[in-house]
Each structure stands twice: as C-alpha cells, then as structure tokens.
Amino acid sequence: MLRVNPLKKSVWVFHLNTGSCNACDIEILDALTPYFDVERFGIKLVASPRHADLVLFTGPITRKTLPKVVNALRAVPRPRYVLAIGACAVGGGIWYDTYSVIGGVEELKKILEENGIEIDKIVYVPGCPARPEAIIYGVAVLLGLVEQKVHGEVKIAE
C-alpha cells in the first residue's frame, strides 16, 4: 500500500458530527477562520469524506448516527486519519456510561475492526470544548510539526 508522507501533501479535512452538542463544531469553525488561517498548513475543509485525508470527529457517537459514521469512515481513502475532538469523542465525556451512546472513538475502533475498517492514526484532543488552538495543536501533532506534551505518569504519595 502506498503510504503518503503527510508533510509532503496538504491535509484536507472532513467535519463529522456524531451527535455532539455543537460546541466543538463551533470551535472547529473558529479554527478555520482567517484569525488562525489553517491554510498555512494546507488544511482545507471539504464537503465529502471521499476527498478527505483527515476526519474532524466530534461527539460521543449516538446509536442513531453509528451506521452513518461507519459509512462515512469507510468512504475515506487510505491513509485514514482521525482527529477526535472534545471530551465526548475522546472518552465519552459526561455521556460515557449512557445507554444511547457508544462512548468515544476507543469504543468505535472495536466496531470498525469488526467491519473491516482500519484507522491508520488517531490523535485525541481533550477539552470541553477544545480550544481552536488545541485543535490546531492536535493537527500539528498528527503532522509531526510539534512534539506531544502530555505523557501518562504514575506518581507515588510519600
């Protein structure tokens, strides 16, 4: 399979809302304004998943949207990149144990594997909602422009 070096190619993004409260979506729109000018990195919003390299993923994936989400992700050509934006997409947020949601990209990954859909790289962007800067930082981590800052740590009291 041909692996495209992400740095040599512009990243076209597709915005996929899977039942979020629209706060993260507004922050994504913020990030696409001339104030941040993400076209510096070649990021461009496209209307179809077939044209996209990266999926801007928001929301905790409700049961109603699940079949559509699977279809949309299947339409994305390889290499498939996903940017999970907001607390809901990362770990389910305040809905993490609710009956009507799948609960984040981690759970979705298992469902996608059953359907034979592989995601090449996922970058998680926590925040409720994530700041536009945090979203741009997430893309920069994905492209390898900046180093990842957080690393899980185990501290011992006393």
Next chain:
Amino acid sequence: MGLKKLFKPFKLISVARHSGVVTVLYPYQKPLITAEFRGKISIDASKCMGCGACANTCPPNALILSRRDNTIILNYFIGRCIFCGRCAEVCPVGAITVTHEFELASMSTRDLNESLVHQVEKCSGCGGGLGATRRMLQYVILHSPTAENYVHLCPNCRKKRFINALVMKMGARTENVES
C-alpha cells in the same frame, strides 16, 4: 465598463492594507490565555491525602478513586475531564490546582491517564488494612483532637475495645473477653 470590472479586485488591496494582518502564527507563537482560563488540573502528590472528595464531585467521573490491596489509587483521565474546576473547589487540603495547560493532544489514550498511588495505613490492633491513609488520619486528628484515641484502629478492633470497656464497667473479672 469592462475596465472597471477588471480593476475591481485591486480595491481589496487597499482594504487589506487598511485592516492589517490579524492572523496569529499559533504553534510558533504564544496563544492568548486569560487568567480565568481553566485547563488541565494538576494534583500535588505531596499534599493529596486520598480522601476522594474530588472523585465524588467529578461530573463525568474523570477522577476515579479505587482501592487495590493495600493501596488507594486516584486516577485522572484527561480525556473525559470537562475542565469545570469543581475538584479544586472541594479539595480540603488544596492539593488540586487548575493550570492553564490546554495543549493535550496525544496519540493514545494511555498518555492521557495520570495516577497517584497512596499506601493504606495498618490497624494498630490487628494489623489489617485500615481503609485510610496516614495523611487522612493526621487530618482527622488536626480537626478533632479527641479522635486520636481510636483513629488508628479498624472498626472491628474498635468494637472489641468498646465491648471490653463495657464489660469491665459492668464488673466482669476477666481482663480480655474474646469476641
């Protein structure tokens, strides 16, 4: 007419020069962060006593307190945190502070987990686990000094001691009453 239409886009140049550049070069430039901005929380390992007040109040259960053998583990999953700052509000010892850190993007959810491990104090009577850390006992003694007599005992030992004292008061001859 045709010439006018041709020169119309050039009007934008003067407009653009008038308004100037607004774009921030974000990853290479410092972002605007106000004093009220709430980012990730940081737990001070030298102050936290493992009481679990933060885990109780956390709306999305991003902070979870769990007991495993002789340890109490406070786990913080940033991925689920909604940055409300309630944990910092309720912490009795002020161990939790809200930082301005928001650049939390990571490749795996494992990097988004932080945990703090506490050792459980042992019962001075039977030597079993007490269910509280040393700092929790110190905190209790500080706020009610009379508690010093019984906080180091587990509930079972406390019960035995109480019954012993009661029996002694009623005039029993034996020094130790078993169970």
